[in-house]
Amino acid sequence: MATTRIMPLHTGKGRTVGQAIADIIDYVDDPSKTDEGRLVTSWQCNSRIADAEFLYTKNEYIQRTGRVRGEDDVIAYHLRQSFVPGEITPEEANRLGCELARRFTKGNNAYIVCTHIDKSHIHNHIIWNSTNLDATRKFRNFWGSSRAVRRLNDTICIENGYSIVDNPQRHGKSYNKWLGDGKKPSHRERICYAINDALLQKPQTFEELLGLLREAGYDIKGKKVPSLFGGDQKTYIRMDTLGAGYTPEDLKAVINGEREHTPKERRQKKTESTKRTNNLIIDIQEKMRSGKGAGYANWATLHNLKQMAQTVLYLEEHKLLDYDELSKRATSASARFSELSDRIKSAEKRMTEIAVMQKQIINYAKTRETYVAYRKAGYSKKFLSEHESEITLHKAAKKYFDEQGMTKLPTVKSLQAEYAALIAEKKALYPEYRKAREDMKELLTAKANIDRFLGKETDRDAHEAEKEKETEQR
Numbered sequence: 001m002a003t004t005r006i007m008p009l010h011t012g013k014g015r016t017v018g019q020a021i022a023d024i025i026d027y028v029d030d031p032s033k034t035d036e037g038r039l040v041t042s043w044q045c046n047s048r049i050a051d052a053e054f055l056y057t058k059n060e061y062i063q064r065t066g067r068v069r070g071e072d073d074v075i076a077y078h079l080r081q082s083f084v085p086g087e088i089t090p091e092e093a094n095r096l097g098c099e100l101a102r103r104f105t106k107g108n109n110a111y112i113v114c115t116h117i118d119k120s121h122i123h124n125h126i127i128w129n130s131t132n133l134d135a136t137r138k139f140r141n142f143w144g145s146s147r148a149v150r151r152l153n154d155t156i157c158i159e160n161g162y163s164i165v166d167n168p169q170r171h172g173k174s175y176n177k178w179l180g181d182g183k184k185p186s187h188r189e190r191i192c193y194a195i196n197d198a199l200l201q202k203p204q205t206f207e208e209l210l211g212l213l214r215e216a217g218y219d220i221k222g223k224k225v226p227s228l229f230g231g232d233q234k235t236y237i238r239m240d241t242l243g244a245g246y247t248p249e250d251l252k253a254v255i256n257g258e259r260e261h262t263p264k265e266r267r268q269k270k271t272e273s274t275k276r277t278n279n280l281i282i283d284i285q286e287k288m289r290s291g292k293g294a295g296y297a298n299w300a301t302l303h304n305l306k307q308m309a310q311t312v313l314y315l316e317e318h319k320l321l322d323y324d325e326l327s328k329r330a331t332s333a334s335a336r337f338s339e340l341s342d343r344i345k346s347a348e349k350r351m352t353e354i355a356v357m358q359k360q361i362i363n364y365a366k367t368r369e370t371y372v373a374y375r376k377a378g379y380s381k382k383f384l385s386e387h388e389s390e391i392t393l394h395k396a397a398k399k400y401f402d403e404q405g406m407t408k409l410p411t412v413k414s415l416q417a418e419y420a421a422l423i424a425e426k427k428a429l430y431p432e433y434r435k436a437r438e439d440m441k442e443l444l445t446a447k448a449n450i451d452r453f454l455g456k457e458t459d460r461d462a463h464e465a466e467k468e469k470e471t472e473q474r
Contacts, residue, residue: 004100004153007078008141009127017058017075022051024078028114028125037348038430039094039115043102044133046419047112048355054110056366060135074130077139079104081153082123087162090117091427097124099156104149108132109139187233189264192246194218194230196263199254206252311449314442323450330447333440340433347422347429354419356400361409364397366390 009024029040029047037047045053054076062068081100083093097113105111111128130138142148154164185193198212210220218230225248227236240247245262254261320326370387371394377383384391401409 004146004149005080006141006146006149007080008074009076009078010074018051018055020075021054024076024127025051025112028078028116028127029112030114030116033116033118034114035090035117035430038427039090039117040112041094041098041423042110042112043098044110045112045129046355046358047114048352049359050110050112050127052359054129054131056362057110057129057131057133057135061131061138064135074138074141076130077128077141079126079128079149080123081126082121084163085121088122090115090122092160093122093124096156096160096162097126100124100149100153101126101128103156104152105139108137187231187237188242190231191218191228191237191239192242192264195242195246195251196261199251199261199263203255206248206255209251209255308449308453311446314446315450320446323454326443326447326450330440330443333436333443337433337436337440340429340436344426344429344433347426351419351422351426354415354422357404357410358412358415358419360397360400361412361415363393364401364409367394367397370394 009020025047029037031037034040040047042050058075079101081093081097088096094113094115097115101111101113105128109128109130109132111126114125114127116123116125128139132138157164194213194216195209198209198216201212203209203212210226213228214220216230218228220226220228221236222238225238225240227238229236239251243264244250245264250259251261253259315321315326320329367390370390374380374383374387374391
C-alpha cells in the first residue's frame with residue numbers, strides 16, 4: 001500500500017530561486033536517509049548538481065518566452081510516496097518511485113527520486129522541475145492532480161503486486177495513521193476494542209452489551225443512540241460515529257445472529273527487534289577504576305554473561321569453535337569489507353568527477369557563442385558587463401579543461417552512459433557490502449569477546465598498553 005501527496009514548491013521569503021531549489025534537494029538526498037546516496041536516482045539531470053541544472057533551464061525558459069512570474073511562481077513539485085512497513089524493499093520502492101515520476105510527467109521534466117529509510121516506513125521524495133526539458137513550457141498542477149497521481153500510483157502498485165488504500169478519504173491522513181505505526185490508539189479505537197471484548201462474552205441483547213461496557217469502565221448516556229465516556233476522554237462519543245460494524249444497528253444485528261462481526265485489528269505498539277545481537281563484553285575492572293559503583297558491577301556482570309552466551313551460540317552456529325579458524329575468518333572478513341568499501345568509494349569518486357566534468361562541458365557549450373562574440377567585439381568592457389555571468393562560466397570551464405589536461409572533450413552522452421554504469425555497479429555492490437559489513441562486525445566482536453575471556457591481548461589493548469608505557473617512560 002502506498003500513499004501520495006503533491007506539494008508545489010515556491011521560493012518563500014528571503015530566498016532566491018537557486019537557494020529554494022538547493023534547500024529541498026539537500027533535504028531529500030540526505031546521505032544519512034538514502035543509504036549514503038545509494039537510493040537516489042535522477043533522470044535528465046545529475047542529483048549532485050540538479051539545483052544548478054534546474055535553475056539554468058528556468059533562465060533559458062525566461063529568455064525564450066519572456067515570461068517572468070513573481071514570488072508565487074512554482075519552481076518545482078514535490079511528490080511524497082510512502083509504503084507500508086515490511087511490504088517493499090528500498091530498491092523496489094525507488095524503482096516504483098521512478099516509474100511514477102516518469103509516467104506522471106510523461107518524460108517531459110527532469111526529476112530526482114530519493115528513497116528514505118530513516119523511518120519505520122520506507123518512503124520516496126520525488127522532485128521534478130516545473131520547467132519542461134525543452135524550456136518552452138511549464139508543468140501545471142491541474143485541477144484534480146492529487147486524484148490523478150493517486151490513481152496512477154494505485155495502478156503501478158497493482159501492476160507490481162503491492163496493496164493499495166481501499167476507499168481513500170477525501171481529506172488524506174498522515175503517514176502514521178495510514179500506515180498504523182503503533183502510536184497510541186484513538187478514543188474511538190479504544191471503544192471499538194472494548195466492544196470486541198464484550199462481544200466475545202456472547203451478550204444476548206444490546207442492553208447486555210452496554211452493561212458489559214459499563215463494567216469495562218465506560219459511562220453511557222442516551223437511549224436511541226448511546227454515547228460513551230471513559231478513560232481520558234474529554235467528551236462523550238456517540239456510537240453511530242464509531243464506523244461500519246460498530247453502530248447500534250450493526251451491533252444489534254450481530255447479537256441477533258443476522259450478520260458476522262469483523263473486529264477492527266488492534267494497532268500494537270512497536271516492540272524492539274527480537275534479532276539476537278552480539279555485543280562486546282565490558283571490562284568491569286576498568287569501569288570500576290573510572291568511578292563506577294557496585295550496582296554497575298552487578299549489571300555489567302550479568303551483561304557479560306549474556307553476551308558470552310550469545311557469542312558461544314554464534315560460534316557454534318557458524319562452526320567456529322577453533323580459535324585459529326575464528327582469527328582467520330575475522331581477518332578475511334575485514335579484508336573483504338575493505339575491498340568492497342574501496343570499490344564503492346572509487347566508483348563514487350569517479351561519479352563526482354563525471355558530474356563536475358559534465359557540468360563544465362554543458363557550461364562551455366552553452367556559453368561558447370557568447371564568448372566568440374565577446375572576442376570578436378575586441379574584448380569590449382561594455383559587452384563584458386552585459387554578459388558577465390556567461391563569460392565567467394566559459395572561462396571557468398576552459399580553466400578546468402586546462403587543469404585536467406583535456407585536449408579533446410568527451411560527449412555528454414558518453415559521460416551519462418559511464419555515470420549510469422557506475423550507478424549500476426554501485427547498486428550491485430551494496431547488498432554484498434552490507435552483508436560483508438555485518439559479517440565483519442559479528443566476527444570481530446566474537447573474537448574480541450573470546451580474547452578477553454581467554455585473557456588474550458587484543459590489538460586495541462596492545463595499542464593502549466603501548467601508549468601507557470610510552471607515557472610512563474616520558
